[in-house]
Amino acid sequence: MSNAELKIDKINDLINFADKQRWELGDNFHDLIVESIFTDANKIAGKVISSSKDPDQKSWETTLDRIVTSRIFGFPIMFILLAVVFWITIEGANVPSEMLASFFLDKLHPILKNLSASIGIPSFIDGLFIDGAYLAMAWVVSVMLPPMAIFFPLFTLLEDFGYLPRVAFNMDRLFQKAGAHGKQALTMSMGFGCNAAGVIATRVIDSPRERLIAIITNNFSLCNGRWPTQILIASIFIGSLVPSYLAGIVSAGAVVFVALLGIFLSLVSSWTLSKTVLKGEASAFSLELPPYRPPRILRTLYTSLIDRTIFVLWRAIVFAVPAGMVIWLVSNVQIYNLSLAQYFIDFFDPYALFIGLNGIIFLAYVIAIPANEIVIPTILMLTVTTLGISGIGGGAGVMFELDSVKETGDILIAGGWTTLTGINLMLFSLLHNPCSTTIYTIYKETGSIKWTIFSTLLPIIMGLAVCFLVAQFWFIFS
Amino acid sequence: MKKVNQNCENCPVHNISNLVKLGVDMVGYNYIVALAGNPNTGKSTIFNNLTGLRQHTGNWPGKTVSRAEGGFEYENNKYKLVDLPGTYSLLSTSTDEEVARNFILFGQPDVTLIVVDATKLERNLNLVLQILEITDRAVLSLNLIDEAERKKITINERELSKQLGIPVVPTSARSKDGMEQLLSYIHQVAVGEYVCKPYKVKGYSKKIKNSIEDLTEKIKLIYPDLPNSKWVAIRLLEGDQEIIDAIKSGEIGNISVTPNDQMKEVI
Numbered sequence: 001m002s003n004a005e006l007k008i009d010k011i012n013d014l015i016n017f018a019d020k021q022r023w024e025l026g027d028n029f030h031d032l033i034v035e036s037i038f039t040d041a042n043k044i045a046g047k048v049i050s051s052s053k054d055p056d057q058k059s060w061e062t063t064l065d066r067i068v069t070s071r072i073f074g075f076p077i078m079f080i081l082l083a084v085v086f087w088i089t090i091e092g093a094n095v096p097s098e099m100l101a102s103f104f105l106d107k108l109h110p111i112l113k114n115l116s117a118s119i120g121i122p123s124f125i126d127g128l129f130i131d132g133a134y135l136a137m138a139w140v141v142s143v144m145l146p147p148m149a150i151f152f153p154l155f156t157l158l159e160d161f162g163y164l165p166r167v168a169f170n171m172d173r174l175f176q177k178a179g180a181h182g183k184q185a186l187t188m189s190m191g192f193g194c195n196a197a198g199v200i201a202t203r204v205i206d207s208p209r210e211r212l213i214a215i216i217t218n219n220f221s222l223c224n225g226r227w228p229t230q231i232l233i234a235s236i237f238i239g240s241l242v243p244s245y246l247a248g249i250v251s252a253g254a255v256v257f258v259a260l261l262g263i264f265l266s267l268v269s270s271w272t273l274s275k276t277v278l279k280g281e282a283s284a285f286s287l288e289l290p291p292y293r294p295p296r297i298l299r300t301l302y303t304s305l306i307d308r309t310i311f312v313l314w315r316a317i318v319f320a321v322p323a324g325m326v327i328w329l330v331s332n333v334q335i336y337n338l339s340l341a342q343y344f345i346d347f348f349d350p351y352a353l354f355i356g357l358n359g360i361i362f363l364a365y366v367i368a369i370p371a372n373e374i375v376i377p378t379i380l381m382l383t384v385t386t387l388g389i390s391g392i393g394g395g396a397g398v399m400f401e402l403d404s405v406k407e408t409g410d411i412l413i414a415g416g417w418t419t420l421t422g423i424n425l426m427l428f429s430l431l432h433n434p435c436s437t438t439i440y441t442i443y444k445e446t447g448s449i450k451w452t453i454f455s456t457l458l459p460i461i462m463g464l465a466v467c468f469l470v471a472q473f474w475f476i477f478s
Numbered sequence: 479m480k481k482v483n484q485n486c487e488n489c490p491v492h493n494i495s496n497l498v499k500l501g502v503d504m505v506g507y508n509y510i511v512a513l514a515g516n517p518n519t520g521k522s523t524i525f526n527n528l529t530g531l532r533q534h535t536g537n538w539p540g541k542t543v544s545r546a547e548g549g550f551e552y553e554n555n556k557y558k559l560v561d562l563p564g565t566y567s568l569l570s571t572s573t574d575e576e577v578a579r580n581f582i583l584f585g586q587p588d589v590t591l592i593v594v595d596a597t598k599l600e601r602n603l604n605l606v607l608q609i610l611e612i613t614d615r616a617v618l619s620l621n622l623i624d625e626a627e628r629k630k631i632t633i634n635e636r637e638l639s640k641q642l643g644i645p646v647v648p649t650s651a652r653s654k655d656g657m658e659q660l661l662s663y664i665h666q667v668a669v670g671e672y673v674c675k676p677y678k679v680k681g682y683s684k685k686i687k688n689s690i691e692d693l694t695e696k697i698k699l700i701y702p703d704l705p706n707s708k709w710v711a712i713r714l715l716e717g718d719q720e721i722i723d724a725i726k727s728g729e730i731g732n733i734s735v736t737p738n739d740q741m742k743e744v745i
Contacts, residue, residue: 007700011725014696018714018722021689029686030716034569036681037607044677045600048638052630059629290518291597291625296652 061292065166069289074170079256081163085154087252090231093146100142109135127332128325136324139377140316147228148309155193156304160295164189169289171263178267179274181210184217188266191221192259195434196441198223203445209280213270215442216455219434220266222259225316225372229429230255232376236409237422254426262430265462319371326367327381341382355464356424356471358416360386365428370436375429380408383415420474424467431463497661499530500549500556507549507558509668512582514609515593516602517564520621522546523651524593525561528661552661555668560587568608568709569716583612583706589667590616591660596626596633596648606642610676612709616644617663619656623648643675689715 022029068077112134116126158164164186171185183205191198198218205211222230231251238254239247274280330341338346345359352358364378412421433456434442443452513521525531529548546561562578582590590613594602599620610616620635639646645663649656666672682690693711697704704710713721 010700014693014700015714015722015725017696018693018711021693022715022717025686025689025715030569032683032686033712033716034567036679037604039681040677040679041600041603041607044638044641045603047641048634049599050632050634052632293625293652 064292065289068163068166069169074166078167078170079260081158082259083249083252083256085151085158086231086255087248088154089147089151089227090235090252090255091248092150093231096146096149097142100145101139104138104142105135109138128328132324132326132328133321134324136320136327136374136377137317139380140320140373141313145309145313147231148224148313149305151224151227152304152309153301156300157295157297160293160300162290162292165289174267175270178271179280180213180217180267180270181205181207184210184214184270187214187218188221188263191218191223193224195219195221195223195438199438199441199445207280209274209278212446212451213273213278215445216273216451216458217266217269219438219455219459220262220269220430222262222430223372223435223438225435226429227255229372229376230258230426232408233422233426233429236412237417237419240409241419258426258430261427265431269458269462316371316373320374320377323367323370323374323378327378330363330367331382342386345382345386354471355467356420356474357428357467358421360415361421361425361428365432369433372429372435380411383411387411387415420471424470427466427470428463431459431466433457433460496552497528497657498551499528500551507556509555509557509588510585511557511559511664511668512585512587512590513559513561513593514578514582514590514605515564515619515621516566516595516598516605519564519593519595519602520651521561521564521593524591524619524621524649524657524660525559527651527654527657529559553665555665557664557668560585565605567605568612582609583709586705587613588615589664591619591664592616593619593621593651596620596623597629597631599631599633607677607679610642610644611679612706614676615667615674616676617660617667618642618644618646619651619660620646620648621651624650624653624655642677645672645674 025032067073109130112130113126116130167189168183168185171188172182175182175184184202186204187198187201190201195218198221199215202211202214202218205214234251234254235247239251242250327341330344331339333340335343341363344363347359348362349359352362360379360382363382364375367378368375433439439452439456442455443449446452513525515521525546525548528550530550531546531548548559548561550557550559560581562581565578568579568582581587590609592606592609594606606618618638620633620638623633626633633648635646635648645667647656647660647663649660651657663672667674690708690711693714694708697707697710697714701707710721710725714725
């Protein structure tokens with residue numbers, strides 16, 4: 001007998017022996033092992049731990065937990081906290097946004113233009129880099145930076161304090177009912193920061209079926225690239241429907257509504273998936289509520305500014321620069337006196353208007369696949385181009401200066417936007433394909449092209465359907 | 479707050495400046511230290527304290543889903559520190575728990591630094607005992623000791639150390655208390671100055687004990703280089719199909735030959 005055969009023989013022998021032993025020990029071997037460990041742990045703990053606390057006295061933590069996870073108050077508290085965070089963000093971001101915009105766009109942009117003109121840079125190069133790349137970047141900085149610098153520290157403080165696991169605890173019941181894993185509530189919360197991070201976080205889910213559901217539905221969590229879009233459009237179109245002293249609160253409420261709709265759709269699609277293509281029972285798990293810890297405010301400010309704000313901003317800039325160039329090119333490269341952008345917009349306008357959007361929004365979402373952050377700048381620039389507004393920024397394809405929310409609104413309304421367009425853009429911003437980073441992450445995590453395509457198309461189809469329904473209701477009732 | 483190592487801090491020999499945070503520089507390390515423990519006990523905070531890196535930490539169980547690695551230098555030795563995902567046990571099968579389990583089992587760390595939440599010591603001890611079943615060199619960080627004090631929980635760390643047979647250091651990673659003593663013990667265990675006598679679970683019945691021992695012997699005959707053959711034996715007795723397949727295909731033998739390279743594949 002050869003060596004290899006001998007080894008195989010030995011291995012089979014080993015497996016048979018193990019099988020026989022297992023038979024003799026019975027099925028409860030695992031339980032016996034666990035029990036022995038628990039008994040010993042208990043014994044050791046008894047020897048070393050002493051507590052001078054009166055066991056009957058309830059700590060404030062227990063009381064607080066009872067309130068924030070209660071069936072009656074749990075969800076309202078969650079909504080109110082979210083609304084307060086958005087309200088502070090919306091109210092607080094306006095002034096610094098204007099200051100940054102006036103510096104980068106009103107002051108620095110003309111200086112750069114004059115400089116390039118004085119040293120004789122060809123207008124093509126000047127347009128591509130200053131009116132395309134630079135303005136895209138400047139826009140992203142002035143619109144994205146203030147809300148992020150307010151929103152992320154607030155969110156991180158809640159996380160640090162230990163509130164997020166309580167949210168997960170509240171949501172757990174709902175996800176179980178939807179046939180998904182309770183831990184999906186955690187990965188969904190991570191998605192509110194970044195969907196790519198949320199998709200990676202699904203590794204905490206044991207069963208592949210439930211993990212796949214969590215990956216597919218993560219995109220329904222508004223990520224931080226989409227918060228500014230929601231906040232801006234809500235301020236323009238929803239806030240303007242009510243008296244100005246209510247505008248901030250109503251806009252914040254609208255954003256909370258869209259975020260909740262995302263959670264709702266996440267539950268509905270999880271339920272649908274677990275009843276159809278991904279059939280199965282939800283598995284049980286235990287979620288440990290971590291203790292409340294006093295947030296270290298300075299450290300939180302520091303890390304959330306460095307780790308999140310600057311990180312996300314940097315990503316936005318990196319994607320905005322090439323996108324700015326693409327925008328400038330599609331608006332300036334002409335065939336038979338019409339720009340490429342115009343062909344696209346004219347072609348899609350009829351379909352888009354039918355579902356309460358417009359061709360510009362479609363084109364913007366194509367250009368902005370790399371990053372959700374640049375959707376609004378792209379839309380504004382394209383609107384200006386098609387309206388033929390001259391004198392702003394100096395020509396076609398220029399991301400123009402934005403002094404205030406109101407002016408942005410004026411441009412959009414001049415571009416034919418109605419309250420319906422605003423509402424549907426908020427909905428479409430919630431329900432469209434994930435950004436390219438997230439798509440790539442889904443592919444890496446699932447290893448399946450089929451599921452990657454499915455996760456990409458599902459939200460677009462839902463988005464188009466929802467916009468269509470809203471538009472039809474709107475047309476009937478107005 | 480009680481200073482955990484006041485005397486040591488005053489002593490000139492024990493100075494925190496002996497620690498050099500190396501960040502992601504792990505070139506030419508002498509020892510590997512694995513960082514294990516239940517979720518949300520402060521592993522990542524300790525990791526950041528020692529390496530100077532800024533892994534995002536959060537009050538959030540299950541934050542670390544894959545391994546993070548960093549380096550530090552202490553007493554002229556270079557260490558590679560591996561932050562593992564938090565787990566409640568080594569007996570289950572989710573991806574994050576497997577990462578932790580496989581690394582402790584087959585990554586052959588020189589020291590396993592176990593981080594426990596002092597306010598939930600009893601529950602945390604279950605994992606500690608499971609880790610001590612499969613490794614001989616460990617240090618226990620009794621973390622969140624400040625929180626335990628606030629909750630009026632007192633822990634006799636000397637007795638705990640005696641019981642477990644490994645060094646026990648009360649720490650508060652958030653305020654960086656106890657880090658120096660932790661480093662000193664990691665160093666002592668790594669170089670062999672401190673010899674651990676890890677606690678082995680006693681509650682097994684005679685029959686179980688015999689079965690495990692017999693099977694372990696048989697495994698050792700076929701795969702003499704396999705670390706933790708006892709744990710493999712336990713899994714076999716539980717009928718873990720993955721382990722049975724790994725034995726049949728000989729894959730388990732590969733793990734024992736080049737543990738580090740293999741682990742990259744497995745993880």
